[in-house]
Amino acid sequence: MKKACVIGWPIAHSRSPLIHNYWLKRYGIDAVYEKKAVEPKNVALFIANLAASEFIGCNVTIPHKEAAFQAVSKADEIAGRLGAVNTVYIKDGVVCGTNTDGEGFIASLRHAYPAFELKNKTAVIVGAGGAAKAIIGALLDEGVAKIGIINRTRERIHELQTQFGSGIYEISETNSNDTLKSCALLVNTTSMGMEGQPPLELEIQSLGPYALVADIVYTPLETAFLKKAKRQGNPVLDGLGMLLHQAVRGFELWFGVKPEVTAELHALIAGDVQKANKQ
Numbered sequence: 001m002k003k004a005c006v007i008g009w010p011i012a013h014s015r016s017p018l019i020h021n022y023w024l025k026r027y028g029i030d031a032v033y034e035k036k037a038v039e040p041k042n043v044a045l046f047i048a049n050l051a052a053s054e055f056i057g058c059n060v061t062i063p064h065k066e067a068a069f070q071a072v073s074k075a076d077e078i079a080g081r082l083g084a085v086n087t088v089y090i091k092d093g094v095v096c097g098t099n100t101d102g103e104g105f106i107a108s109l110r111h112a113y114p115a116f117e118l119k120n121k122t123a124v125i126v127g128a129g130g131a132a133k134a135i136i137g138a139l140l141d142e143g144v145a146k147i148g149i150i151n152r153t154r155e156r157i158h159e160l161q162t163q164f165g166s167g168i169y170e171i172s173e174t175n176s177n178d179t180l181k182s183c184a185l186l187v188n189t190t191s192m193g194m195e196g197q198p199p200l201e202l203e204i205q206s207l208g209p210y211a212l213v214a215d216i217v218y219t220p221l222e223t224a225f226l227k228k229a230k231r232q233g234n235p236v237l238d239g240l241g242m243l244l245h246q247a248v249r250g251f252e253l254w255f256g257v258k259p260e261v262t263a264e265l266h267a268l269i270a271g272d273v274q275k276a277n278k279q
């Protein structure tokens with residue numbers, strides 16, 4: 001029987017098994033998807049040996065995405081630009097890696113707001129870490145013209161400018177209102193607002209009424225940041241959609257079927273997130 005897994009350290013809270021096993025059942029595929037706790041010191045070996053193992057592929061989560069990028073024999077362009085791999089598969093006996101975080105964000109946005117226009121627009125991103133990079137790359141690929149970055153550590157904004165070029169600019173307190181006024185999309189890519197983390201305190205009154213406000217945090221499903229945006233009438237996008245949509249390509253690569261992110265799957269994972277929050 002075919003087997004795939006998600007590796008991380010720790011891995012207990014990963015929702016990937018729920019997602020992939022839902023799809024395996026829905027499409028009648030005789031396979032299983034497991035969680036596998038892999039210590040940091042064993043990641044390179046685990047990935048290098050994947051082709052000879054019982055697994056046909058794996059997802060990679062925190063803190064192993066960079067190590068996985070180093071360990072695969074072949075990384076595609078998107079993984080290369082991020083220096084991080086979240087999906088590993090075997091092609092012609094070669095261990096290959098890609099990164100689906102950026103496409104997961106775009107697919108989630110398109111699923112929720114099919115008519116939303118990104119081309120030639122301005123976006124504002126809060127954060128400058130791995131998730132920010134994935135989303136910035138994907139937005140530029142979609143034709144977004146300018147991306148303003150807000151981040152605690154300014155040095156990291158400069159690194160993003162070096163990597164992604166002149167479309168990227170730094171948002172400081174002095175130009176933040178002007179930028180927010182003209183942006184079409186505002187995304188929190190940091191962990192601020194997650195259960196147990198400090199909230200994201202950002203003034204958003206100057207946002208235009210149609211600006212879409214997105215959060216990649218999905219615990220809680222509706223962060224205080226999204227609540228605030230909703231209260232002032234802006235459309236919002238929660239982080240659960242990105243989690244579900246980033247899983248699509250791995251499933252397709254391993255099992256040969258492009259799975260659908262159904263309302264039933266959304267409800268299943270939302271229920272699990274809510275149950276965990278109550279504990």
Ligand code: ATR
Nearest residue numbers: 127128129130131132151152153156190191192198
């Ligand atoms: P990931 O790969 O998940 O994006 P990361 O690379 O550690 O994680 O990046 C986390 C991002 O959240 C960074 O932009 C970080 O800001 P710094 O670059 O200044 O570290 C931001 N972040 C996390 N916690 C924060 C906090 N309490 N206040 C401000 N920014 C925070």
